[in-house]
Amino acid sequence: MLKEKYAKEIESLLARYPEDKKVSAILSLMHIAQKEYGYMSQEAKEEVADILGIDPTHVLSITGFYSLYYEEPVGEYVLEICNDLACALRGADEFIDMACQKLGVQKDEITPDGLFSIKNVMCLGACDRAPMLQCNLKFHEHLDEEKFDQLIDHYRQRAAEGDDRAHEVVDKILIETHH
Amino acid sequence: MSDLVTIFVDGIELQVEQGATVVDASKRVDVDIPVFCHHPKLEPVGMCRMCLVEIGMPMRDRATGEPVLEEDGSPQINWGRGLQTGCTVRVADGMRVRTTTDVVDEARENVIEFLLTSHPLDCPICDKGGECPLQNLTMAHGLGESAFDFDSKMQNEKHVPLGELIFLDRERCIQCARCTRFQDEIADDPVIGFHNRGRALEIVTLSDPGFDSYWSGNTTDICPVGALTTADFRFGARPWELIPVASISPHGPEGANITMSTRQEAKSGGRVVIKRIMPRQNELVNEIWISDHTRFVHHFADAADRLTKPLIRKGGVLVETDWDTALTTVAEKLQAAGSSAAGLSGDRPSNEDLFAFQKLFRQGLKSHHIDLAASRIAGGDVTAQVGIASGSNLLDLGRGDVIVVVASDLHEEAPIWWLRVKQAAERGAQLVVLNVRPTRLDKFATHLVHYPVGEAVATVRQLLGAAQISDGASDQIGKIAEAIVGATNVVAFYGYEGLTYAETDVLAKSLANLLQVKNSDGHSHVGRVNNGLIAVWPHNNTQGAWDMGIHPALAPGYQSVDQPGRSAAEIYSGVQDGTVQTLFVMAADPVGDGLMNGRGLLDFLVVQELFLTETAKVADVVLPAQSWAERDGTFTNGERRVQRYYPAIQPVGESRPDWQIIEQIGHKMGLDKPHFAASLVFKKGIAAGVPQYSDMDYRSIAKVEKQYPDVGGEDLYYGGTSYENKHGLGQQWTSAAESGDVAMFTVPDVTPSAAGALPVIRTAALYTPGTLINRSDVLSPRMAQPTLHLHAADADRLSIATGDAVIVSVNGQSLQLSAHVNGAAPQGLALINGVSYAAGVLDAKIETA
C-alpha cells in the first residue's frame, strides 16, 4: 500500500498544496504509484484515488490524458525515443528502427525478459542532442548504435545484480528530496 | 435584482440582466445561436465552438472616455478580432451581436463539418433521432455534403455500458462534456470522465458500481446526440412515435414535473405503454432534473401482477368477484360498523382520492378514526401556518440567505431538494445542517452540527433560545442563531431521521418559532416570499393527505374536530385487542411494513390496492385501484404546490380510480352520486371543502407561462433536454402567515426516545424496497439491502464483522439484516438501512444470527 509505504513522502507532497486542494498532488502521486506498480494498474489507480478521496474515474481520466502514465504493463526499463521533427532530422527514425531490431521487439512491445519496452514519443526538449531517449525519466543523449548497446548492457547488468534503482529519477526527486 | 444592460442582437434592441451569456440573452428575442456544449444549467466552457458570432463594443476615446461616433452620429463599433463564442461572452452595455453574417454562417458550417468527420450518420436508427440537436443543426447549418472521406471515420465501440443504467455509443459522442459536467457540477458525483485526449477522447467510468448516480438518467437528456441512452429506453422506440403525457413524479415530496412518453404496442397486446419518463421543465420545482428513482419507478404501473378484478374472501380464500358484489359487501360492512369503523390510507394517492376517503368516514360513517397508515412525521398543521410562502422559489436563494436542514438526509429522502439546497449554498446561501450523523449535504454546510443521539429536539431548542435572547454568544449555536435571525431569507427543512413522531412535532413547532423571531428591522422569516418551513415528507402526497384531513383530529383544511378519532397507532392496538373491528386500508401495507400484526381480531378488512400486498392477502375484500398513470388527479408537494397529472395508459383490468371506488361505496351508503371526473371531485369537493384550495380549479393549476432558460422549448439546440411544460406549473396555496401574524406555537414536552447501550436509527435510502419500486427491473438490483451499519469500535465490541447476518429486535419485532462495518455510522450509533421500518431512536437488541 502506497499510503503506508510512502507515508512521509505523500505527506510532504500533499503539504505543497492548500488544505482543500490536495488533488493538485495527483500527478506526483501517480508518478510514485507507477514506480511502485510499473504501470497505472487498477490497484494503482484505486490507491491514488483513495489517498486523495476522489473517484477512481478521475485517476483513470488523468492516466489517459498524460503520456507518461502507462495503462498497460511495460518493461522494467521503458525506452522512450523521441522522433519528433528536430530529432528526426538527426536520424531518430532510423535510430528507433535500430533499437527495435536490437531488442527484437516492435514499438510498444516488451522484451521477453520483461526488461525493456520501446516507445516513440514527442519532443523531449533535447533536440540539440539527438538522437536521444529517456529511460524511466533519465535522459540519454547524443546516442548512436554503440552507445545504445552500452546503455542496454548497463541496464541488463543492473537487473542481473538485482539493482532496484530502475526508477532512480522519481526516487531522487519525489522520494528522497521531500522537504 | 440584477442590473439590466442594453444590447443589440442582429439589430434588435433588448434589455437583459448583466451577467447573462450572449447565447442566453439572444434567446430572449428568439435569436437562436446554435450550441452543443453549452447548456444554461451548466457553467459555460466554450469548447464545441458552434456558437461563434461576431461581437462588437462601442468604442470610447481613450483620453476622454467619451463614445466615438460615426459620421451619422451612431456609435462606432469595434468588432474585435475574429469570432467569439456566444456561450462564454457575457453581455455588456452597448454590445452588438451579429449572428447572420457570412463569416458566422461559414463558421457554423465548418464546425458542423468537423463534428461530422467523427459522428456517424445513423439518425434513422438512433434513439435521439428526431430530437437531436446535432441532427437539427446539421439540417439548419450543415453543408449538405462534406469533403471528408467517410471511410476514415472513427470506427468505435457502439454499446459500451457505463454501468447498468446508461449505455454509451462511442462513435456518436461529440465530446461536449455536458454529461461529465452535469455529474460534476450538478450531481456532485463525478463518476464519469474523459479518457485519453485529442480525437481519442472518450467517456469512461471506473466507479464501482459503474455509472450509477441517483441522477444518471439526466445525462441522457442533455446529451446533444444519441451517445448516451438509458438501459431502459435504448432502442425502445423512435422519439417521433411517442405521445407525451404530462405527469408528476409518484415518488418523493418534491413533486417533480415529468413527461411520460407513451406508445401503443403490439407486443403488449395493443396496449399503450410507458416507454420512458423524462423531466418536464418547471423552474419552480425541479427545473429540468429528475432522479433515477422518478425516471425508472414507473414500471410498477404495468407490472404483471397488478390486481385486475375485485377479490372477495370465500371459504377462507380470496376469489375474484364483480364490482357490485364487492362494493355492496364493503358498504354493508362499513355501515354496520358505523362510527367505529376505521380507515388507514397511504400518502401516495391523489388529493381527490384522499378527500373522498375522509368524506366517506367523516360524513358517511361519522367516524374520525382515520389516519395515515405509516405516520412518520408530524407538522402539516405547522406548515399550514408558517410553511414556505407561496411564490417562493428555492432557485432564488443565495447570498445573504440561510437554509436550515434538520434531521434529514435530503440526498436520500428528497434528492431534488438536495440539489436545490446544494446549489443555493453554491450561490452563497449559508447552509445550516443539523443531524445525528454525516450526510452528503455536510460538504456544502456553512454550519454543521452533529448532535448526540436523542438530542435533536434539545439542539433546536437551544437554537431557538439563542435566537430569542440574541446575546451575540460566540459559540456555534449562538452563531447559527445570529445567522438565521439576520438573514434576508430563511427556509428551514425538517425531517424525521432518528426521531419519533412526537419528536418531529416538537421539532416542527420549535423551528416554526425560530423562523418567527424578528430581526432588527422587524422582519421574521415566515409569511414572506422565499421564507418558511418545509417538511421533508416521506411521499409524493403526504402534504395532500394533511390538507385533505387524513388525520384523526384535523378535518380538511386543518379544521379541528371536536372529538378526535383513533390515531394509526391506536387503530393498530385496537385491531389487536378487538376494539377496532372494521378497517379500510387504502394504498398502504401496514402488515408488510411491520406496523400491524396480521388482521388481529378484525371482523372485516377491506384493502384497496394495486397489488396483493401482505395486508391485502389477509383482507376480506380487495378492491383493484388504478395507478396514477391510468388517470388524472392532483398531488400537493412539500412546498404546498398543487399540481396536476394526466392519464397516460389505459386502466389495467377492471381497476378504477380510488376516489371513484370510494364514492361508489359511499353512494351505496346513501351519500351523493359519484362524480363523473376527478376534476369535479376537486371542484365540488376539495375547492369547496378545503379553504386553502378555494381559489383553485383544474384550469388554474394547469396555467403555464414562458420559462427561462428556455430549455424545454422545441428549438434546435436543447432538443431532447426536457419537455416543454404546456400542462401546468401548479399553484401554491398561501400559508396562514402570509395573511397576518400567526401566534407562536406552544411546544409540547417530549421524552426523547429511549436509547440503550447502542442506539439504532433507521436511515432512508432512495431505493428502499417497497411495493412500487420492487416492480422496476431497472431499480430492483440497486435497492438498498437490509443492512446494519456499525462503527468499527462498536462492531468490535459486539464481535460483528462486515457481512455477518444479524438480527435486530425492536419492539418485539425482529429484522434480519446484514452487517456492514464502515464509515457510515458514527461511534456509538448503529444505522439500519434498506428497510421501511418506523422512525425514532430504537432501543434495539443486536444479535448475530
Next chain:
Amino acid sequence: MTHIILRHHDVENIHELSVYQANGGYEGLKKAFSLGPKAVIDEVKKAVVRGRGGAGFPAGLKWGFIPGGDMQKYIVINTDESETGTFKDREILEKNPHQVIEGALIAAYAVGATKIYNYWRGEYMDAAYACEKAIKDCYASGLLGENILGSGFSCDFYNHFGAGAYICGEETALLNSLMGDLGQPWSKPPFPAQEGLYGKPTVVNNVETLANIAPILVNGADWYVGLGTDQSNGIKVVCLSGHVNRPGNYEIEMGKVTYHQLIYGEEYGQGMRDDKGFKALLPSGGSGPVVTADALDADVSFEGLNPFGSMMGSASIIVMDEDTDMVWATEKMTHFFKHESCGKCTPCREGTFWLEKLLIKINKGRGTQEDIQKLERVATQIQGKCLCALGEFATSPVLSTIKHFMDEYKAKVNTAVPVPAD
C-alpha cells in the same frame, strides 16, 4: 559577450547558492525590497520585458493586472517547454536555477504573491535536481520561507511535475493541470490575472522571462532598454537544432544577430551539417510558419520575421537542409499537433486529425491534387475558431509549406498511383 542568462558559460558552478551570491546573486531581490512593490512593477514595465514563452506579452503589464488586496495570489513558472525544438528552459533551470528563483521572488514580491509553483514537464524531472537543491539552500539561508532576508515578505516555492502533455504549456491548461485536472485550457476570460490558480489572481511567466528580472533590477531598466531593438528589448536565448553542425542554446542580443549568422556563425551553429545547402527553417518550433533562404538576413527579434509572414516566437529554430522532404516534415509536425491536441474544442480535435490523414495519404503517394486543396481548406477552416492557440499553431506548418513548397506537394500527387474514389 558575457552572458546574462546562460551565466554558467562564464561562471563555473553558478548553480550553487554561494557561487551565485558571490557573483551578485539575490542583489536584485534586495533591490526590489528597497524599492517597494509598485516601483518594481514600474521598473519592469519600463524595461518592457516581452514574454519569452512565445507570445511576447510584456511581463510588467501582466504583473500590473494583478489586483491589490489581501487575497492569496500566486506566481506560476511555466517550465512545460514541450514545443518541438525548444530546450532552453531546461538548461537555464539546470545550470542557473537561482536566477529563475530570484526572478520569481521579485515577481511575487511585486504582486503580493506568497506562493510560487514551478510547473515542470514531467520529462524534466531529472533536470530538476539542481533546482530542488537550490530551493533547499534558499530555505536554509532565509531566501525562501518566512520573512525573507528580514524584509517582512514571506514566500514559498514548490516544484510541481507534469506528466507529458504539450498543451500544459498553455497557461490555463497548465493551471488546470496544476489543480489536478485534465490539462485542458479554459476559455479566456477569465484571465489568470483575474482568476488563476484555485480561482485566485495568478501570474504565469516563462522561465526565461523570469531569468531576465534580477539583472534588470540590478542594472536598471535603462540598461535593459539599451539592449536589443525598439520592439524587442534585451537578450534572447535561442534554441538551434536540426541540420546544423553545432546545435544548442545561444544567448544573443535581439536585433543584432541574423538567422544566417546563427546558422553559419563560428560562435553559433558553425554551418550546415555535411556542408549541405540550406532549404528552410522553422523559427518557432512547429508552430511558427516556415521561412526560406530569403528570410535568412532577417534579425532575430520579435519583429524581424514580420516581413516574411512569420515570427520569432520562443526562438526554437529548426534548420532543414536541401534534402529535406518538406511534405514529410509537415506530416511530422502535424502528427505532433494531432498527438498533443487536448480534444476539448472541435476544430482542433477534428481538424488536426483530418490534416494528418491527408498528409499521410499524400506522403504515401495516394494523394491527389484535390487533396492539397483540401489540406489548405481544412487548415483555413481551423483558423480563428479554436479555444486556444494550439489549433492555430497546427495550421501554420501546413499553410506555410503549401505556400513555399507547392512544387514538392505537386510532385508527390503527380506521381500518385490513381486510386479509386472513396
